[in-house]
Amino acid sequence: MKKILFINACVRSNSRTKQLAAYVLGKLDGEVHEFRLEDMKFPEVNEEFLAERERKSSSGELDGEMFVCARALAEADEVVIAAPYWDLSFPASLKAFFEQANVLGVTFEYSADGRPVGLCRADRLIYVTTAGGSFFSDEYGFGYVRTLAAAFYGIGEIVQFKAEGLDIYGADVESILAGTKQIIDEYFREKRSV
Numbered sequence: 001m002k003k004i005l006f007i008n009a010c011v012r013s014n015s016r017t018k019q020l021a022a023y024v025l026g027k028l029d030g031e032v033h034e035f036r037l038e039d040m041k042f043p044e045v046n047e048e049f050l051a052e053r054e055r056k057s058s059s060g061e062l063d064g065e066m067f068v069c070a071r072a073l074a075e076a077d078e079v080v081i082a083a084p085y086w087d088l089s090f091p092a093s094l095k096a097f098f099e100q101a102n103v104l105g106v107t108f109e110y111s112a113d114g115r116p117v118g119l120c121r122a123d124r125l126i127y128v129t130t131a132g133g134s135f136f137s138d139e140y141g142f143g144y145v146r147t148l149a150a151a152f153y154g155i156g157e158i159v160q161f162k163a164e165g166l167d168i169y170g171a172d173v174e175s176i177l178a179g180t181k182q183i184i185d186e187y188f189r190e191k192r193s194v
């Protein structure tokens, strides 16, 4: 069975981002393994941590707690990220996850000419986000994840589903979310017809 890694950076109990991500997950076949970032305690990435990680990764000791995020990412067949648009980007918990997951020899390696080469199995990453206002640019949120996933993890298809304007006074939140769900439906309909 396909392994789906669901990286959930949502924090609110009635999160609209989580609602859209659940809609996406409902379209996928496979076993979902959720990393609820709010519940995870990431170690501080300080000098001591980096030295210990370097020692363990260079001696091939990759089975411990230190590499849980990296192994989950490398072994997933598909990745779904739910991250609300915060401060033009995403919650810091997602960056903390990437700090733990980006491990040389697990999620990526370097070629002889110094370029990153992905070691992740996934062929698709779906990024789900919602904004209270408008997305000024994708540069610091989805754009960052897209570049990381393509350049470092070697994931071929990176898709974003988003909804915006949800906190604007008078916004019809249900109809905005319904519009995004329709886009999600169309995407999967097209995928199934090829």
Ligand SMILES: Cc1cc2nc3c(=O)[nH]c(=O)nc-3n(C[C@H](O)[C@H](O)[C@H](O)COP(=O)(O)O)c2cc1C
Pocket (backbone or CB within 6 Å): 010, 011, 012, 014, 015, 016, 017, 018, 084, 085, 086, 087, 088, 089, 130, 131, 132, 133, 134, 135, 166, 167
């Ligand atoms: C800490 C924080 C930062 C936010 N920053 C932005 C922002 O930069 N731009 C924006 O349009 N909305 C911003 N918002 C509003 C959220 O993007 C919006 O409420 C979003 O739908 C939250 O998703 P959720 O319903 O999944 O929690 C912010 C909200 C919070 C709590």
